[in-house]
Amino acid sequence: MCIIAISRVCGAKRKHKTFNGLKNQVLFMDHEHHQGHHPAHHHHGGEFEARIAACNVPEPVRTYLTRCAHFHSAPAPGLLIGAFMVDYALELLNATPDDKLFAVSETPKCLPDAAQVIAHATTGNGRLRVVPIGRFAITMNRVSTEKTVDGFRVYVDMEKIKQFPIIDAWFSNSPVFSKHAQGNALQEQIFIAGRQLLSYEKVRVPVTLKEQWKPVKCPTCGETVPDYMVVDGKCGACGPMKYYEKI
């Protein structure tokens, strides 16, 4: 399959769309969107959705992409790839987003949000874990009462990604990639590539049980915290985890 040709088809289709009357604009890229002063939800202009449609992204991923971008407040490339990854993992698990699912993301960047939005494996409900290894990979599994559980690890395949030169350049943080000149082209290549840059393997992961706890009073500040969070006889805020000063 010649990705350049497909990309042209996608580009050609776009010219027949009105894009809600908006001029083209460079959408926020992953390497930049965590800093700076742009307003949130820029993708709501309709251009982003039009591009998804022009590239014929099928449902349910089409809806996932829009919901992820809204939650994340930018259509970051890693988030968009992540939506395809989580959709793939759901299919491998033969699961729906309403099933109780767990996720381990091997990067803190973007990918965790796809698992949160699509599969309800969230930071706050304890079903998402981030293991900062630095690979763009996610392992998903169903709930289990056993000590281990089988799941699927879906990852960006460094061989397959070579078929998609713009994604490859962005992914490897190459100086060749220009986010301003190639932002829209990168999105299109992601939408067209879909699962073609992904691989998976079947894996076994340990099941972590919910911690039982009792409240204890910190002798330093008098605040009540769960016993398992006490460090050296003190609460974390009186110990190494103080992150703020009162003003």
Next chain:
Amino acid sequence: MCIIAISRVCGAKRKHKTFNGLKNQVLFMDHEHHQGHHPAHHHHGGEFEARIAACNVPEPVRTYLTRCAHFHSAPAPGLLIGAFMVDYALELLNATPDDKLFAVSETPKCLPDAAQVIAHATTGNGRLRVVPIGRFAITMNRVSTEKTVDGFRVYVDMEKIKQFPIIDAWFSNSPVFSKHAQGNALQEQIFIAGRQLLSYEKVRVPVTLKEQWKPVKCPTCGETVPDYMVVDGKCGACGPMKYYEKI
């Protein structure tokens, strides 16, 4: 203000509602909802929304509560309190959910999801940080190019919570609290209490800058990871962070 009387008013109102024809059911409580085999989205039966309405929770919190419960896949008490906390922090910052906001949650339980859903400070976009101190508190601030930034820390006040005996019993993990008998009453008390169990303080937090990175190849597995994630010359998966085995 006598909370018992108000609670009765709220309970009385509920009897005049039809609750979409559903029987009362015990909704999932925080202490349990991370384990077990319940289907997600039980709160979609309408009873949860009806209870919010019966307790006269004002907008925008009313909408926040429903959106948070959907995302989290259960209307956990800590999540509901969290929605009031994030709403309060937004007001203190004179901010809207479309502004670029950062959050530090002092607990991994429930509260982070309120910041994610309402304020788009997410795990994957780098604007949410969890510091596992064990206090039910969240600090929120605006974006800044300085080295520190002022924000507001909103927390559950252990003095004020005493006005609300069911919340107090649940919050302190007391054996007196029965989730099956008191689940609905706990929700109602949370809806009625709103900000009355919260306090805040103005704080200063350090601004963390985005890390620059280059890809490096792990000598053990050959995978490419960001240089700042290399541990002892190896990627995390070849080091201490291996969390799965292939099967």
